[in-house]
Amino acid sequence: MHRPKCRSFSSVWLGVDTRAAIQGSFLQGFVASISVVIVSELGDKTFFIAAIMAMKHPRVIVFAGAISALVFMTVLSAAFGWVATVIPRVYTHYISAALFAIFGLKMLRDGWKMDPNEGQEELEEVQSELKRREDQEEKEETLDMLEQGQAENRRRKRNAILKVLLQAASLTFLAEWGDRSQLATVVLATRENAFGVVVGGSLGHALCTGLAVIGGRMVAQKISVRTVTIIGGVVFLFFAVSALVIGPGE
Secondary structure (H helix, E strand, O other): OOOOOOOOOHHHHHOOOOHOOOOOOHHHHHHHHHHHHHHHOOHHHHHHHHHHHHHHHHHHHHHHHHHHHHHHHHHHHHHHHHHHOOHHHHHHHHHHHHHHHHHHHHHHHHHHHOOOOOHHHHHHHHHHHHHHHHHHHHHHHHHHHHHHHHHHHHHHHHHHHHHHHHHHHHHHHHHOOOHHHHHHHHHHHHHHHHHHHHHHHHHHHHHHHHHHHHHHHHHHHOOHHHHHHHHHHHHHHHHHHHHHHHHHOO
């Protein structure tokens, strides 16, 4: 006698199929995440932080500090999104589509109203903030050098790399928290493969940060933040429309 197949309790817990925890394919999550991060981060504050710090400090150290913070933020954001998969997929799918539409329309609106020199203003703002921090640190170091001997000075030189690393990581983390790319990563992780989102987002951040530390000021001055913002708005709207066309699936 043929017995009907029974689904395990774990597969129907809270009405969510276990396949919902691994939504979409790795490739879909990867492509969506890397494209969203690139259009969000080019010309962003984190980009300028890496670009300016790389002009005064070793590029490898600045890159290591910045990318460590960005990867950690990407993993954290994807985890938030993955936890939300306990909600039935049909809800998270359409909520994510609505959020992408809102992000896209806002970016198009901001880009349309944006001054062509917006990137230069952002660059100068970050540069002023870093200059203020450096001036304060130099004053503290000068006072310490007058009070301490050569052995202490050598120790400070050895700790200089760690100092730059931590500064790049902390500034990048604070600038990225609540940023558009972080929110987009959370949303993507609710509807796509979380691992693909993490890998794609991390690679996207690595490409943008690498471009920043290699090109420095020249790259920052050549980037049209207005154009990138408008392109980003189109990309976000594309994901919103594609979600509505494809549907939530199973």
